[in-house]
Amino acid sequence: MTAVANLEFFATCPRGVEPLLVRELTALGCAQAGERKGGVHFQADLELAYRACLWSRLASRILLPLSHFELIDADGLYDAAKQVDWADLFDVSSSFAIEVAGRSPAVAHTHFAALKVKDAIADRFREALGKRPDVDFEAPDIRIHLHLNGSTATLSLDLAGESLHRRGYRKAGSEAPLKENLAAALLLRAGWPEVCASGGGLLDPLCGSGTLVLEAALMATDSAPGLARQRYGFESWLEHKPKLWQALQAEARERRAAGLKLALPPLAGSDINAGAIHAAQDNAKRAGLEGKVQFKVADLSACRPTGAQPGLVITNPPYGERLGQESELIKLYSLLGTTLRSRFPGWKAAVFTGRPDLGQRTGLRARDMYAFYNGALPCKLLCFDIHAGQVAVTGGGEDFANRLRKNLKHLGRWAKREDVSCYRLYDADLPDYSVAVDIYPSDDLHVHVQEYAAPKTVDPVRAERRLREALAQIQL
Numbered sequence: 486m487t488a489v490a491n492l493e494f495f496a497t498c499p500r501g502v503e504p505l506l507v508r509e510l511t512a513l514g515c516a517q518a519g520e521r522k523g524g525v526h527f528q529a530d531l532e533l534a535y536r537a538c539l540w541s542r543l544a545s546r547i548l549l550p551l552s553h554f555e556l557i558d559a560d561g562l563y564d565a566a567k568q569v570d571w572a573d574l575f576d577v578s579s580s581f582a583i584e585v586a587g588r589s590p591a592v593a594h595t596h597f598a599a600l601k602v603k604d605a606i607a608d609r610f611r612e613a614l615g616k617r618p619d620v621d622f623e624a625p626d627i628r629i630h631l632h633l634n635g636s637t638a639t640l641s642l643d644l645a646g647e648s649l650h651r652r653g654y655r656k657a658g659s660e661a662p663l664k665e666n667l668a669a670a671l672l673l674r675a676g677w678p679e680v681c682a683s684g685g686g687l688l689d690p691l692c693g694s695g696t697l698v699l700e701a702a703l704m705a706t707d708s709a710p711g712l713a714r715q716r717y718g719f720e721s722w723l724e725h726k727p728k729l730w731q732a733l734q735a736e737a738r739e740r741r742a743a744g745l746k747l748a749l750p751p752l753a754g755s756d757i758n759a760g761a762i763h764a765a766q767d768n769a770k771r772a773g774l775e776g777k778v779q780f781k782v783a784d785l786s787a788c789r790p791t792g793a794q795p796g797l798v799i800t801n802p803p804y805g806e807r808l809g810q811e812s813e814l815i816k817l818y819s820l821l822g823t824t825l826r827s828r829f830p831g832w833k834a835a836v837f838t839g840r841p842d843l844g845q846r847t848g849l850r851a852r853d854m855y856a857f858y859n860g861a862l863p864c865k866l867l868c869f870d871i872h873a874g875q876v877a878v879t880g881g882g883e884d885f886a887n888r889l890r891k892n893l894k895h896l897g898r899w900a901k902r903e904d905v906s907c908y909r910l911y912d913a914d915l916p917d918y919s920v921a922v923d924i925y926p927s928d929d930l931h932v933h934v935q936e937y938a939a940p941k942t943v944d945p946v947r948a949e950r951r952l953r954e955a956l957a958q959i960q961l
Contacts, residue, residue, distance in 0.1 A: 491516065494534060495641065496544040497524040501857035502670045506543045513537060531726060535733050538645050538719070539711045542669035542700070545648050548630050548641035556591045556638040559601050566605035566640060572613050574642060579721045580621035581606065584643070587633035595633075602631055602640070626721035645711075646718025653713035654699065654772035656764070661694050663801050663837070665710070667859060668700045674855050674866055675799050675835035681705050684750055685796030685832075690788040690824070692754030695765030695780055697799055702752050702774050706744035709737035713772065745777070751791035755783035785820055788828070795831035804839050815846055815949040816936075822847025823956040830873035841865040848953055882954030885918045889958065900924075913937055918955050919948075932959055 494515075498506045503520045510518045510527050513536050518527040524544075529537065537547050551574075554565040575581065583602045585595035592598040606629070607617040628643040650666040663671075672678075677687065681704065689697045703710055711717075712734065719725050756762050765780040790796070802817060825834050826848065838844065839859065844851060844867045853868040892910050900908050910932075911922040919939065925931040934956065939948040 491528045491530055492534070493526065493550060494529055494537070494644075495521075495524055495526050495548045495550060496537065496541065497546045497548065498544050499664070499667045499670070499858055501855065502543050502667065505670050505673055506541075509541060509543050510537060513540060531724070532729060532733070534644060535719070535730055538649065538717060539709050539733055539737055541649060541666075542704070542710050543666050543673075545650055545666060546630065547644040547649070549644060550639050550641045552640045554638055556589055556633065556636055558591050559597065562592060562598060562638065563601045563605045565638070566602045567609050569606075569609070569640060571606050571609050573723065575618070575627045575721055575723060577610055577614055577616055577618050579626035580619045580624075581627040581629060582620060582622050582625035583629050583631060585631045585633065589633035589635055589638065591636070592633060598631060598633065602629065626718075628718050642718070642722065644717065644719045644722070646716060646720075649711060651714070652703075652710050652772070653715065654768050655694070656767065656771075661696050662804075663693075663696050663859065665696055665700055667857065668696045669704070669710070670857065671799065671801075671835065671837050671866055672697065672701055672704065674853075675797060675868055676833060677701055677797055677799070678704060680797045680833060681750060684792075684794045686751035686753070686792040686794065687797050687799065688751075688788065688791055689754040689800045690756075690783075690785050690798065690821075691800045691802050692756050692765060692780065693758075693761045693801070695754050695768050695778070697801065698752055698754040698765070698778050698780070699768055699772055699774060701799075702749070702769075702778050703772070705749050705752065706741060706747065706774075706777065708741040708744060708773075712737050712741060745773075749777055750794065750796065752778045753791050754778070754780045755785075755788055756780075757782065757784050785817070785824060788824060790829055790832065795829075795833075797833045797835065798825060798829055799835040799837075801837040812939075812948070814840070814843065816952065818843045818846035819848070819949050819953040820956070822849050823953060825849065825869070825871050826957070829871045832871045834869040834871055836867045836869075837864060838867065839864045841867065846949060846953070848957070882918075882951075882958040884915060885955050886958040888914050888918075889922070917951050920952065920955055922959065934959065 496506060496510060500523060503525060506525045507518045507520050510525055514533050515527040515529045515537065518525050534547060537544065552565060552569050556562060583599040585598050603620060610617040628646050630641040630643045632639045650664040652665050687698065687701045692698055754765060759782045762780050762782050769775050769778050839862050849869045851867040852870050855866040857864050857866060889911060896908060896910060906926045907924065909921060909923050913919045913921065919937040921935045923933045925933060936952055
């Protein structure tokens, strides 16, 4: 293959990210970027293709199509793959692997399709050179991508080699519920670049292994997301230009060094799981962001604003399978909404969820809603503006509030007379509000709330609504 000024490429991405990827590639300088399902077609020279691999926060793969053909049966797949002059693309000493995506009635199984392409490549090399390259499924030098689309198929060279969401800061073999490029897309939709530019910070109160916080930090420091990766597929491509690639890496290192010298807004994450926080701290070290981000073990109820400027709270709450019972998941969303309303006036908030039906349990009304796929799971990003004095959309809880005021009046007098500073203000006095409320002294009044387990006969949605009303009234 002979390098030309402009080549056709296809960048894959998670579903729902395509419009953002068009903007990103266009901003990088790529021409005629056009949205397709699952990715973006664009034109670029070799330098821009390298830049896309190095700087794209959103793409999963950068593919260089080699052959597009009608697919009738498995023999046709073999014949089409064998027509490609593979020895023009990579050396026989390089290992390779085949990745297959999509579906076609002509080929029943993707594994069988991969075998056909593998055989065609091996036979083409053997006929031309008398020997064939090895297959390496774990860490191949060259990765060939086969996309099946009904009656057609496309063979492409994967320039990245492995998915671009793997930035290099996550421990080998570990996976997170949220891939890094999808996390970057959520941050863009939530308005993080604008919040950061205005001096606002970022908090993820259910941060897990820290993906959202770390991706936000890479944006804030102008760090190329692909700079820490150890290898790229194009490095074994015979058209690779090492000097050009090294110059682009050097430029990215200079930009990152300058970005790390900037005074960054607070970037913080917390989680009740100590193991998750340990993983987040390790990821921060590997990303070179130690000291730039803060992670700590803390319950959602303990989170507070970071910094003087209003910022962004963004989080990906656990799904039902990760948390346990449905009632616990409902309570989590309720507590999240109560916490946002009471402690983060003036902030923006974004909740990424595979359970958008639970969004209403926050008691907040979404300003915007964006559809994404997290793998095969349809999800929504719910975006909120938190206003001072904002109350739950559902309202309610007046009877509970009246009882609190009454108890505070009488018990407050008793506590003062007896010189008591800690006491129980409310203990399931009303059947509908089955909580215990304790008062403790501190710089500010400290209130501790515990909920009694509801009987199985009580509708968990109704119980959650009552709890949310109680929490809202306590914080007024």
